[in-house]
Amino acid sequence: MNNLFKIFIPKDKKFQPLFEQCGGNLVAISETLLLALTTTDEEVRKNYIKDIERMEHTGALIRTKVFLGLSTSMITPFSREDIHSLISSLYAIADHIYNVAINIDLYHILELNKPMIRMAQLLKEMCKDLNLALAELRNFRNARLISEVCLRIYKGESQADQICHHTLADLFESQMDTIELIKQKEILQTLELATDKCDDVANVLESILIKNG
Numbered sequence: 532m533n534n535l536f537k538i539f540i541p542k543d544k545k546f547q548p549l550f551e552q553c554g555g556n557l558v559a560i561s562e563t564l565l566l567a568l569t570t571t572d573e574e575v576r577k578n579y580i581k582d583i584e585r586m587e588h589t590g591a592l593i594r595t596k597v598f599l600g601l602s603t604s605m606i607t608p609f610s611r612e613d614i615h616s617l618i619s620s621l622y623a624i625a626d627h628i629y630n631v632a633i634n635i636d637l638y639h640i641l642e643l644n645k646p647m648i649r650m651a652q653l654l655k656e657m658c659k660d661l662n663l664a665l666a667e668l669r670n671f672r673n674a675r676l677i678s679e680v681c682l683r684i685y686k687g688e689s690q691a692d693q694i695c696h697h698t699l700a701d702l703f704e705s706q707m708d709t710i711e712l713i714k715q716k717e718i719l720q721t722l723e724l725a726t727d728k729c730d731d732v733a734n735v736l737e738s739i740l741i742k743n744g
Contacts, residue, residue: 545600546608547669553593553621554662560586561658564628565651567635568643576635583632590625594618608668613739620731624658627725631718638714646698650691650722657687657729664736674740684733691726695719 560583567579597618601611608614635643664680667673698719706712 545604546597546614549593549597549600550617550621550665550668551662553590553618554658554665556586556589556593557621557624557658558655558662560590560625560628561651561655564632565648565655567632568648568651571642580632580636583629587625587629590622594622609739609743613735613742617732617735617739620728620735621661623728624661624725624732627721627728628654631721631725634714634717634721638717640714640718643718644698644715646694647718647722650694650719650726653687653691653694654722654725654729657684657726660684660687661729661732668736668739671740671743677736677740681733681737684729688726688730691723695723 563579563582563586567576567583570576570579597614601607601614660680660683664677667677699716702712702715706715
């Protein structure tokens with residue numbers, strides 16, 4: 532009955548394009564973060580950070596468009612609550628990525644340690660997976676792909692969490708410079724928060740699948 536009802540619902544031309552724009556923007560911003568973390572050229576890094584700032588602004592604009600759409604649309608592709616949660620969690624990923632980048636710049640960190648780079652790599656992989664899953668919301672024909680993405684996201688978040696905790700433990704044992712310790716701790720925890728938000732998006736996607744399967 533649920534599938535039959537969907538036949539009579541007009542094709543979504545408002546929200547889905549915005550979800551897909553958001554997904555593409557997340558891939559780009561996560562890739563740029565990784566580039567910023569792996570370069571040792573301070574000027575090149577500053578240019579990457581400017582790009583990240585621009586993409587964070589793009590994410591905020593997309594979120595605003597979705598919120599405006601919710602306030603003016605009588606029919607939505609799935610529940611208003613899930614749409615709100617989805618776009619809010621997606622934007623939060625971009626926001627935390629921006630916070631990582633801007634803190635690296637403000638703290639004048641020239642060299643990033645390997646655990647931070649590994650977390651950024653995981654974050655990029657998670658954003659690429661989310662982009663794939665968001666495209667599947669167009670018609671729900673490949674629910675299995677969305678479920679597989681969610682499982683990979685949960686695994687990636689768990690790995691990032693372990694890297695963060697182990698690296699912090701090592702820093703407290705070996706880092707004698709208190710100011711440097713605080714800087715490193717802030718970057719690590721903000722990276723971990725970004726992966727947490729990927730986990731939040733996966734939770735929303737699973738909720739949408741359950742309600743619309």
